[in-house]
Amino acid sequence: MDNKEKVIKAFKDADEPLNATKVAEISGVPKKDVDKIMKDLKKDKTIISPKRCYWTLNE
Numbered sequence: 001m002d003n004k005e006k007v008i009k010a011f012k013d014a015d016e017p018l019n020a021t022k023v024a025e026i027s028g029v030p031k032k033d034v035d036k037i038m039k040d041l042k043k044d045k046t047i048i049s050p051k052r053c054y055w056t057l058n059e
Contacts (some may be wrong), residue, residue: 003029017054
């Protein structure tokens with residue numbers, strides 16, 4: 001499983017919106033890598049922001 005899959009899994013398993021720090025804790029991926037991955041996920045609308053600085057999967 002690559003880091004992108006780990007980050008997406010962290011969002012799937014979460015019951016609430018997450019920020020990058022929380023995603024890094026849950027997935028075990030370094031925060032700087034999480035930031036890069038989340039930037040790509042935001043661009044292709046895989047994740048959306050229900051409130052400032054928190055993100056969830058766009059389902």
